[in-house]
Amino acid sequence: MDVAQASTKPRQQKILIVEDDANIARVLQLELEHEGFAVEVCSDGVTAIERALKQPDLIVLDILLPRMDGLEVCRRVRKHSSVPIIMLTAKDAVPDRITGLETGANDYLTKPFSIEELLARIRVQLRSREPAPRILQAKDLTLNRDTHEVQRAGRPISLTAKEFALLEFLLLYPNKVHTRDEIFNSVWGSDYLGESNLIDVYIRYLRNKIDTASDEKLIHTVRGVGYSLRT
Numbered sequence: 001m002d003v004a005q006a007s008t009k010p011r012q013q014k015i016l017i018v019e020d021d022a023n024i025a026r027v028l029q030l031e032l033e034h035e036g037f038a039v040e041v042c043s044d045g046v047t048a049i050e051r052a053l054k055q056p057d058l059i060v061l062d063i064l065l066p067r068m069d070g071l072e073v074c075r076r077v078r079k080h081s082s083v084p085i086i087m088l089t090a091k092d093a094v095p096d097r098i099t100g101l102e103t104g105a106n107d108y109l110t111k112p113f114s115i116e117e118l119l120a121r122i123r124v125q126l127r128s129r130e131p132a133p134r135i136l137q138a139k140d141l142t143l144n145r146d147t148h149e150v151q152r153a154g155r156p157i158s159l160t161a162k163e164f165a166l167l168e169f170l171l172l173y174p175n176k177v178h179t180r181d182e183i184f185n186s187v188w189g190s191d192y193l194g195e196s197n198l199i200d201v202y203i204r205y206l207r208n209k210i211d212t213a214s215d216e217k218l219i220h221t222v223r224g225v226g227y228s229l230r231t
Contacts, residue, residue, distance in 0.1 A: 078104035084125035170229035
């Protein structure tokens, strides 16, 4: 590989999974590696403290762990690191969620959960840590995150706030197929209660404004999976 090409290759983000259920840990590892993350797994709290010193980009942390529970792991990690922590637990009572967040966790996910929701939450946490480019572009489509201006081949396009947020999300992760759950959690939030076909409706709105007048279509449907903005 050319030296110049190697220097511009994006750094692989590292995720530490702390989970004592071997089956769950293995599924999470395979799914996250498939998404392009470098994954390290450990199964107890004491080892988790040691691995956290290696400065992962994010920690997925179970609460019920041998040797030291996840709450104490979170407290100790927070003394020397601001790494994003997503807690996993079978406990779904409100006091348990509050305790987890008060110890320093950034987010909280109750078992059982969908891998799509976990991936969406991971991306939200990582995105909040890394400055994204202010102007996003795919082919002749540009989106200015500061001025909220969108253009296609120099033609101004007027979008609503949600249309803009949806397009911004697709442009941040081009050429990737996003499930409806992933889009919903990232753009609307997991607490939003709305129509079941909301994603399809807004994708249609975007297509009408962005693709209709152009020969090259950017937003594609992957049947049975979701949507992708292809460059």
